[in-house]
Amino acid sequence: MNRWLLALGLSLAALPALAQVYTYIDAQGNRVFTDQPRPGNAKKIQLSPGNRMPPPPIGDIAAPAPEEAPKPQFHYEMLRLLIPEPDATIRSTAGELIVTATSEPGLKRGHRYRLLLDGQPIGEAGPSPVFALSNIDRGTHHLSVEILDEQGRTVERTANQPFHMQRMSLAQKRRIKPCATTDYGQRPECPLAEKPEEEDVSILPFF
CATH class of the missing domain: 2.60.40.10 (Immunoglobulins)
Incomplete structure (x- = not known):
């Protein structure tokens, strides 16, 4: 009986998927399985449907989601x-x-x-x-x-x-301090009394 089941499994595995299977007893008393119909004593075997599922379409395969960095737990009010x-x-x-x-x-x-x-x-x-x-x-x-x-x-x-x-512009700075010579530059309206004295740049003394 076990050999008969083994032969049945090997025969089914070798046949194309969804093919019809027939069985009969040959002249030597051996049970034979085939996918070809045989007139006479050949019997059709009812096969149960397979449990394999078709692979999903390539576009439907979801990529793994990237790991997100953990968010800070502490909260300031x-x-x-x-x-x-x-x-x-x-x-x-x-x-x-x-x-x-x-x-x-x-x-x-x-x-x-x-x-x-x-x-x-x-x-x-x-x-x-x-x-x-x-x-x-x-x-x-x-x-x-x-x-x-x-x-x-x-x-x-x-x-x-x-x-x-x-911010104060350069023109505003010079109007506030017309006589300043540093940063702002002296303006003509600087009062004469506040103007710095001019240096004597002559080389020879005056005779």
Whole structure:
């Protein structure tokens, strides 16, 4: 019986998929399996459908999703800029500005403040919430401050806050100090009493 089952399995494996199978007893008393119909005592064998599934289309194979970096777990209740106030006007000849930020709770160990001017980081991030800026161009600018964790990930960030820088032009400087010779240049309207004395550049004495 076992040999009969083995022969059946080997015969089915050798036949094309979904082919019809017939069986009969030959003249020597052996059971024969074939895919060709045989007149007489050949019987048709009912085959059960296979359990193989067709492969999915190439376009349907989803690529593995890239691993996302873990998000910071710590959360600050508040982070904002104290100085300057929103929409403040700053008047500075050298375009200087002191920026101060605050957070609640205070800065966690390993975290750092970083200032952004017009969306660009200014200097290195550090533990101090005070930033000194200089030579800022005249016009409207935007400030924001963010807190970075140990891996350099942004934990919190404020919205952009506008301010306006007003710098004195060279013509304005000279009108304020018409007699100054350093930086501003002396103007013709400088009072005679305040003009510096002219140096005697003659080489020979006058006889």
